[in-house]
Amino acid sequence: MLKKNIYNSLKLLKYYKLINHNLIYNDKAINRYKKDNYEISGNKSKSLELLKKSIISIRNCSLKKQANNIVFCDGNPKSKIMLVGEAPGANEDEEGLPFVGRAGVLLDKMLEAINLDRKKVYISNIINYRPPENRRPTEEEIKRYLPFITKHIEIINPKILVLLGSTAMNALIGNDVVISKMRGRWIEKKFGNCKTSVIITFHPAFLMRQPAQKKMAWIDLKMIREKKINLKI
Numbered sequence: 001m002l003k004k005n006i007y008n009s010l011k012l013l014k015y016y017k018l019i020n021h022n023l024i025y026n027d028k029a030i031n032r033y034k035k036d037n038y039e040i041s042g043n044k045s046k047s048l049e050l051l052k053k054s055i056i057s058i059r060n061c062s063l064k065k066q067a068n069n070i071v072f073c074d075g076n077p078k079s080k081i082m083l084v085g086e087a088p089g090a091n092e093d094e095e096g097l098p099f100v101g102r103a104g105v106l107l108d109k110m111l112e113a114i115n116l117d118r119k120k121v122y123i124s125n126i127i128n129y130r131p132p133e134n135r136r137p138t139e140e141e142i143k144r145y146l147p148f149i150t151k152h153i154e155i156i157n158p159k160i161l162v163l164l165g166s167t168a169m170n171a172l173i174g175n176d177v178v179i180s181k182m183r184g185r186w187i188e189k190k191f192g193n194c195k196t197s198v199i200i201t202f203h204p205a206f207l208m209r210q211p212a213q214k215k216m217a218w219i220d221l222k223m224i225r226e227k228k229i230n231l232k233i
Helices: 002-019 042-056 062-066 090-095 102-113 139-156 166-172 204-209 211-230
Strands: 081-085 122-125 160-164 186-191 194-201
Touching: 042 139, 081 139, 081 166, 102 204, 102 211, 122 139, 139 166, 139 186, 139 194, 160 166, 160 211, 166 194, 194 211, 204 211
Parallel strands: 081 122, 081 160, 160 194
Antiparallel strands: 186 194
């Protein structure tokens, strides 16, 4: 028992070392313009292209009018693990890619802790344009973009869907749940023709504000790692 406790403590220390890396305090955005050329089926490629065009064509959206870029996705569209966050921030709006600011660096460290990276997952957000001053999206904005993220999930067809934060959780699971009670649980849910295992965990930006919750996020990450192994992903 003592050896097991020591081993678990060392694993936890390794995780904290990863997610507390000093880069999370660097305001410089991650440069992800050099993207991998993932070979996906023509149908999936066409569906993603049409979805992106549909989002760009949205009318009467104040977010779109004030944003520099649409933030559609990052990662591997062939992946069976999809992550969904809240909305772009300033760095994401500048680069047109999700999670490239400080929260993105922390997310990369979290993925690294369970032997994943952006080449092995697919990432998007509930909202595709940056809300002013990085504010939380309104209910009206979430309602407007919900059909698009739902279709996005259906196209990617992940076996594991990770919802990062309460906004993603409330949008896709419901407003009658709270993240403190829902995180760390698997939920089987359908999005169109996609049936997937959903898990909710804290948003990296929240973890930067509340570092004491990183131990709970570590539990969630280990559950994702175990599920990945069980599903042979």
